[in-house]
Structures are given as C-alpha cells and as structure tokens.
Amino acid sequence: MFSKKRIELIIEKPAFKRACRVFEDSGVTGYTALPCMAGYGNGNRWQRGTDLSASRDMVMIISIVDEDLLPKITQQLENLIGAHIGVLSLADVQVIRDDRF
Amino acid sequence: MFSKKRIELIIEKPAFKRACRVFEDSGVTGYTALPCMAGYGNGNRWQRGTDLSASRDMVMIISIVDEDLLPKITQQLENLIGAHIGVLSLADVQVIRDDRF
Amino acid sequence: MFSKKRIELIIEKPAFKRACRVFEDSGVTGYTALPCMAGYGNGNRWQRGTDLSASRDMVMIISIVDEDLLPKITQQLENLIGAHIGVLSLADVQVIRDDRF
Amino acid sequence: MSLDLALSTILSPIVLFFVLGLFAALLRSQMTVPEAFAKGLAIYLMMAIGLKGGVEMSKATLGPDILILAAVAILLSFLIPFLAYNALRITSKMDRINAAATAGHYGSISIVTFVAATQALQYAGIVTSGYMVAIAALMEVPAIISALLLARRGLSKGGEVAGSEKGELFREVMLNASVVVLVGSLIIGWVTGEQGMEKISPFFVTPFQGVLCLFLLDMGLSAGRGLRQGWRDLNVGALSFGIYMPLISAAITAGICKALSMTLGDTALLITLAASASYIAVPAAMRLALPKAKPSIYLTLSLGVTFPFNLTLGIPLYILLAQWVVS
Amino acid sequence: MSLDLALSTILSPIVLFFVLGLFAALLRSQMTVPEAFAKGLAIYLMMAIGLKGGVEMSKATLGPDILILAAVAILLSFLIPFLAYNALRITSKMDRINAAATAGHYGSISIVTFVAATQALQYAGIVTSGYMVAIAALMEVPAIISALLLARRGLSKGGEVAGSEKGELFREVMLNASVVVLVGSLIIGWVTGEQGMEKISPFFVTPFQGVLCLFLLDMGLSAGRGLRQGWRDLNVGALSFGIYMPLISAAITAGICKALSMTLGDTALLITLAASASYIAVPAAMRLALPKAKPSIYLTLSLGVTFPFNLTLGIPLYILLAQWVVS
C-alpha cells in the first residue's frame, strides 16, 4: 500500500471545463467527475433540474494524486474557486500500485 | 492547510429532505448531494429506475464541517438513520481556507 | 466512534456487475454505487452520453468495511482492475455503530 | 361475446408489451427504459387522461349523484385498508407495521390500471364518464391515512425523527405529481372544453395508445424486477393476498355500484379502481411515515403481483363483473 | 375583438399549463418534469420552429429589407442592455456587476416566449414571416458582449481565472444548443422545402402545440421555483424592473417597426423578442464571463418575473401594441 492524496473539488458546472484544464495541465494521471443533484450553502438551496440553463448545477471532481503534485494543483484550484463557486478538500488515501498515480 | 471533518451520509431518498434539515439546523456552512444508482445491503440489491416511486433510491450527502459541530450533527444523524435506511461515516480532510467551513 | 475502511472503486460500467459480485462474495455488509459523468486518464477524456453503447461510462462504488475484510477484497479488486479500466483507493473513516459493518 | 372481449383485451398490443417487459425482466435482461424518459411519459399520460376527462365533463351536466359517488369513492379508499390489513394478518404472518403499510397500497389506486381499463372499455364500445378521472384522483390519498391509523399501535412512542417537519407528509401526498397533473389537467380540460382541446389533441389523443405501449413495456420491466427481487421476502399467504384482495375489493365495489345504479362503464371503472393498488404515491408516503415497513414487501405485492394480475386477467374480469351487475 | 384575443391567449391550454406549474411550485409541490425529458422537448421545439421558419423562407422571395431588419435586430440586442443597466442602477441599488449581467439577459431573447407569441398570432389569424426565426437567433448573442462591456469597469484586473482558455466564451455562446439547432433546422427547412417537410410534419407540426403544453408545465415549475427561492435577494426596485423593462423595450421596438413599416405579425414578434429575456444561453455565459454576478438575481428576474409576465399579460399586450402601431 502506498500513500496518495485524494483531491475532492465540488465546483459549479459552468466552470467544469476550466477545472478539467487545471487538473490536466498540472500533470495528474487522471480524474473522475460525478454529477451532483442538490446542495446548500450561504443559506441558499439549489436543486438540479430547477433551472433550464443548468448554470447552478454543481459537479464533483475526484483525483488521486501524488503528494508531489499538490502544491501546484492546490494553488491553481485556489485561484479557480476564488472566482467560481466551489469547495475543495484533500484527504489521505492508500493505493495498491504506486506507479499508477 | 486546516483540518476539518468530511461527513458522508448515504440515505434513502424519501428521507432526503429530513437529512437536509438536520444539516441546515446544525449550522453547517453547506452540503452537497449526489445521486446514487445502485447498491447492496442486507443481502438485497437495489437499482435506480427499477421502481417508479423512486422510494428505494439512495442519495449521498457530503458536508465538510468544523470539528466543533460534530457532536450535535452526528447525534441528530444517528437519530435519522435509526429510523431510515442509511449509512454514516466521517473522515479527516484538509482545506485551504479555514473560515469557509 | 469506530475505525473502518472506506473502499472507493472507480470502474468501467461494463464491469460493474463483476465488481458487485466481488464485493458481495467477500462478505461486505453493503456497498453503494454512484454514476460518473466524465473523466480523464492516459491523455484521453471521456464523457457520459457521448457514446450510445455506454461502454465507456464509469461508476464509483463505495463500501465501508471492516479492516479484517481488506486483504481478501483488495486482492480480488486488484485482479479486477488488472483486466478492466479502474482506480482503487482506500481511506480511514469513523463510524458510529461498530456492528453495522 | 364476453369471452371475446376478455381475449381481445389480453391480446391487445398494450398488454402484450407489458408481458414482453415482464418476461425480459424475469429472464434477467439488463434492458431498461431510462428513468427520466419513463417519468416523462407518465406525466404525458396523466395530462392526457386529465384533459380527456375534463373535456367530457365540460360537455355533460353534472348532477348531485357525482357528489354521492365522490363520497363513496373516498370511503372505499379509506375503508379497504382495514379489510386488507385484517386479511393480511390472518392469511400471512406479516407484522403490524408491514401489514398496515401494505393495506394502505390496496386502498389507494393505480392510474395505469385505470387507463388500461378505459382502453378496454373503449375498445368494447362501452361509454364511461369524464368525471371518473376526478374519482380516481380522490381515491389516491385517503388510504394513506388509514395505513397510519392501522400502524399507530405498532409505532414506538419515541418522538419525532430528526429533521422531520410538520406537514411534510401532507404536502408530499396532496401535491404529488399525479394529483397535481391529473387534477390540473382535468380543470384545464374543463375550462377550455372541446375547442381548446382541438389544437392539442394530435398530441394528447391520437398517439395516446401507442405511448401507453411504450410505457407498459417499462412497467413490465419494473414489475418483473420487483417480483424477481422481492418474492423471497413473501410467503404464500402474502403472495396470494396480491390476487385475492383485488377480487374482494372488486366484489364489494360491484355491490355498491349496483346500489347506486351506476352505468356499465362507470361500474367497471370504479371496480377497477378499488381492485387496483398504488405503487407510486403510497410507497413514497410510507417511506416517510412508516420507515420501518419494508418496501420489498409492499412494492413486490402491489407492483409485482397485483398490477400484472389486474392488467392481464383482472380488467376483463372486472368488465364481466360489471356487465353481470348492471344487467 | 382585441380583448377577446387577449382572453383567448390567456385561457389557451398552453398558458394554463404554465400557470398550473407555477402554482404547483409556489405551493411547494415536489413534482418535477425530469431534466433530460424537458431538455429533449426543448430540442424538439427548436427543431420544429427552425424547420417551419425555413420552409416558409423557401416559399418567399427575400428582399433587401431582411438585411435591414437583421441589422436592426442585432442592434436592439446590443443596445437594450445599456438601457437596462442604467434603469437597474437607478431604480434598484444593484451593484455594477450584477446590473451588467442582468442587463445582458434583457438584451437577449426567450425562444419560448417567441413561440408562444407565434401561437397566439396564428390563433388570431395573423400572418408572420418565416425569417423571424433567424432574427430571433441573431438576437441571442450580441447582448452578451454588451454585458461584458458594461461590467468591464467593475472587474478586477487580476488576470485570468485558472484553467480558462482563449475563445471558450465565444465557443460556448456561438455554438450553444439553441443557436445550433435553430439555425441548423432553419437551413434544413430552407434546403428541403415543403417537399422535405411533408414526411416529417406529423412529428414536427401536428403535435407541436401539445408538446408546448407539456414543456410549459415544466417552465411553470421552473419559474415558480426560481421565484420562490430568489425573491429574497431582490428589492422592489429590482422586482419591478422585471416588468417595466419589457414594456420599455416593447415601446421602443414598436416605434422602430413603424419606421420600417413592417407587417402586423412581424411587428408583434419583434416587439416580443425585444421584450423577452434569456434564461438559458445568457446565464450559462455569465457564469463563465462574470462569475461574481449572482444567478439568484438574474435568473429570478428573467425566469421568475419577466417570463411569466410576458407569457400571460405581455404577449396579448404586445399584439395590441403592434395592431395600434401598424394601423
């Protein structure tokens, strides 16, 4: 078992492509995005399908990365969620194959 | 980097609104819900779209919270999953902005 | 609070049923699957709904398990993602009811 | 001629597509009709029957009998669960809570069964009244109250579930999609009448039966999957309940219809409503109100046993029963 | 007779289903039309109006007036935001960025409002030109540029957002679903003409109004939910903007139409386009270009206030205005 970091970024859908580029440019081996269906923040609720433009939807992006990549990627993501609605958190995970990430 | 807790609640959809109220009333800054598509527990499988009432669907609610809020919220969530089908787990995460949560 | 392990398997949808069987046969109390909507790996992007066969979709399976089950299950999952497209990671979580898992 | 009718109902494309879905699911085919698409079709179907009923209401003069009929329908929905509860407790060893939740499903109704009956009647040239759609809507909810009353004794007195809110069940139930769309469309059909309908009938009337085929394919898949997953949780007593209970409700309702001297078509429809069981509105309400009751029990019975029975054998039977009662 | 027209518009099934959805949402019903289904219907509707417009264009001879009209439409879309911005800044205390983003919505258009106006005109027997669909498409985008110009001063000079790419906004905006489908279908309708249309009109023409009912039920739900969630973020000045701004745009456009001596039908449609506000293309663009602007403000106004107003009272008013101007 090897230690890696799990980046979890919840971000508004209109900024999804930007977030993808940030991940890709920072050299991660991959990431996976999941659709979100509802949420709450700042006293406001949102719900998917309520708004035809889908501009209030959120997506969650998960990426398992090597610790070495963290500084660069978190700095870029901080910039992103400085402009866009989003929540970022990091966690420790173990993986089986070290060279995969 | 600041240490926070990540609450992950997998709960049946009919109790979703109740779970939302629990989170909101306990003072979290926010939460995000994701749709689930299938699952297994107690020897039974369920699958989304199989049942027109959607009463067996599950949703996952994720909330990044400050440690201080944990006692109140876990007690309330324990009550909730005492009555409803659900699974609760907590994990340690790091965040960049302390005051966001 | 009791310590458990959270298994997170991101796997291609065509192998979803196989993954379910691996979990079920290894004796976990349950698991929950979530749909993914997009991703990136090996320089390639995929996106849900792009391909009518859905053969490039991914799903995420999450299972909270007791540490004792880990060796058996990770070995089986390693075999699975040896053949199929997938990413496996493990994390530490706390739960309230020990006997639930 | 009545056997003819039965056969033509069973061999209609609508029923055959249902059977196709049922078999595909029982044979473990992975095929699905996407949830969003099926739900969209369900809304279409409810709009269509609401509009149709409303337009017919706009053409008829409504007498006071309709109020009596409405009262009877509400009472039927309210009382059938008590009967069903006791039947279940006697013939299966089901516990209180599950028996109460299941009983609630049988007091309420299945709008698709209602539609299928309308189609069979129309095919047989038997006239029905537009307001029967309103009657159907009225029968959705009262049974839920009965289920709660029945379960009361079985419920722990441990206070409210965290996060519950006053009125949440009421709102869930009274404003669920089928009540909103059915009643709303009924009123719109009533207000705009035949003239308003003219422009939208190429969408809501002409292709109706075809859409029903597609929808019933999905219902067949759901019913088959429900049955395949759930039958292990049920004993023979419970499974047979899924078939004898509709027959009991049908028999009682037939008597009532005779007493009210209703027309042949309306008799057949009221019997069908009483004999049908809910699998959309009531399950959702039960998860909120009686979370200890198991969906695998009540959904398997109402969707996996009673619905297929009604759609294939039940409806022709109920029409024959109506013919026998009325004549 | 003109009051008749207003009444018949308001009491058409299309508008009534919208109102049904609006009320259901305001009463906090949980019912929804599945997102995927509603989006599918939206694509259908855009194909249908594109094709219809294209076929009509293939039958008419297009003079140079159409180029003048196109230029006027682009200018209207471009200039209305400047007016809207100043109106907002004066009547509400909205900050620069939010006022600019909101103003952009009012320069752009709502294709559903356009379709509803077409239906009302058709019902009243008033002829419209096929190329008005192209005009509608042309008015979608210019307002976005105005919004960016208006917001420029309010924007921090802090460099690009991480991950942004040159041309992303342009691609988002010029190739969004409604532009692609509308313009594409228009061209296909134009190329294949009446003959090509013949085989597909049972899908794209006959059931059109019925589909619109189902779609507007969903729009009502969206508008109601938008209003319920968002009105707290708005003061009276902002809320009233959602009603007076369409009237201002309508008045200005009416004058222009008179100057161009356009036909009655086209006048009514151009007025409607100018008075309508975007709630699909522009919100998405604003999240990219002006992420600091709050969706709860601009979406509540355009979808929750202006759209319902236009659909119920606005359209009959704009037709009356067109009649007054043309005669």
Next chain:
Amino acid sequence: MSLDLALSTILSPIVLFFVLGLFAALLRSQMTVPEAFAKGLAIYLMMAIGLKGGVEMSKATLGPDILILAAVAILLSFLIPFLAYNALRITSKMDRINAAATAGHYGSISIVTFVAATQALQYAGIVTSGYMVAIAALMEVPAIISALLLARRGLSKGGEVAGSEKGELFREVMLNASVVVLVGSLIIGWVTGEQGMEKISPFFVTPFQGVLCLFLLDMGLSAGRGLRQGWRDLNVGALSFGIYMPLISAAITAGICKALSMTLGDTALLITLAASASYIAVPAAMRLALPKAKPSIYLTLSLGVTFPFNLTLGIPLYILLAQWVVS
C-alpha cells in the same frame, strides 16, 4: 434516375440532421441530446420497426426461402469478422486483440443504418419484406462469437477475471435491449396484425420519420465526438478500413443475393446490413469479453467513420448496387 435517388437520399432531412450534429460536434459545440431522451427514442424506433415488420409478416405467407435467408444472414455475420480481421492486420499494424474486437463490430449490424436504408427505399418506391427486421436481429450476435474465436490466441491464459460469472456474456448479448425490443415487437406485430396496429399507428408509424431526424441529430453528435476524440489512435490503414470494409462486405453480399435471387428491396437491405457495423451491442460485449481491446479504436471506426459513410454515401451506393445486381 439513380443519381436522383442518391441525391434525394443525401438531401433528406434525416441525413441533413445527422450532418448538422456531425458538424456541431466537430466544431466542438457543447450541445447534447440528453442521454435518457436519446435512449428512449432508440427504444421507440426499435419498437416501431419491429411492429412494422411483424405486421407485414402477418400479411405475407412465409416460404422456406426465409429459412435459407436466415441461415445466410447468420453465416454472414459469423464470417465477415474473419475477413475483416485479416484485412485489418494487413492494412494497419493493429494488434491481435484490437483487430479481433474491431472485426466483431463489422460482422454485426447497425439498426439505424438499416432504418435509414428502409426510408430511402420507401422513398424510391421500392418494396421490402417485413421479415428483414428478423434477419437484422439475427445478425447482431454471431459476430461476437467470431471476435472471441479470433482473439483466443491473443488472450492470456491467466484464468477468469474476478467477479465474472458463467453465462454473463451470453445473457448480456442475447437479452440486450435491441434484441428484446426488436424481436418482441416483431412478434407482437405478427400476433396482433394490421388490426392491432391500427390504434397505435398514430404513434408508431406517422411520426416515425420525424423522430428519426431528432435521433440522427444525436447520432451525428456522437459520431462527430467519437471521431474527434479517437482519430489520433488510428493510422491511415485503420481509418481507411472503416470505408473499404463496408464496400467489401457489400460486394460479397450482393453476389450472394444474386445467387438467392432475392427481390430488389431485400437485396438492398441485406447489403446494407452486411456493410453496417455495430456501435451499441458489440462494444458493450467486447468490454466484458475482451477488456484489453481499446474502445477508442473500435468505436471510432464503427461510429465515427463507417456509420457516417454508410448514412450519407453508402446507402445510395448499396441501392444502386442492388439495382445493378437484380436487373
């Protein structure tokens, strides 16, 4: 006249909407038809062609030739992959596993290509047999077995993948949506005949071509995206395979049809089936059976190259070929 036919096929709304989607995707438009909606339409289309074929079968008397034709079709599906495999290995440097998986796709069929050919033939007034739908269904699966046989040597002998179950591939393949719905609807159409069809034809027959337009818009988007993402994984040899392979299959099949002295319409359809490649059933099966093969290779070829080729140029060509062979 035959050039006329080719032109009218290429300029039909169906093909034009496909091209619209293709270009939108190649220009990197973000627009999508929601997955659930497109899948719903796919089920509708399969029901419609199954029913149509079944009804036509109920009117015809089926001779023994149909059994011979069925055997030939199965053989074609089974044998074409061996040809395709060797062609691929020679013209591109593709490895065994990927070549085998790709070859499997070309033995199987594309039901949408089949439908488009039916439309073109119908437009040209050429009669086809109802049972060709059954033939299409028969050709879906055998090619998968061939692919497995071809890949056998390239497979590691390392035992089963964890979690695999006996018969899973068989169930996946034999009971996939398109087989279930096509065959099921064919039987239902056959059983209920013209009379049963009457009530549902306003849904399944009249709007069919229009629905096809909407569906092909989505197919165009998929094909364009597949091509844009995948072409880098393919060399010129592989890419050209996507065009010359259908032509080879077409030529061989044309000869067989002549030998069987089939009618013009059926000849054109069998050629089209042989020349078409699967992009739904086979990719899903290959992920299970040959997970080492890359979807970016076989999907790009079958959906991104062969499908667009067949839809635009292939079908008119195959009809001309059939005319030449039969006359």
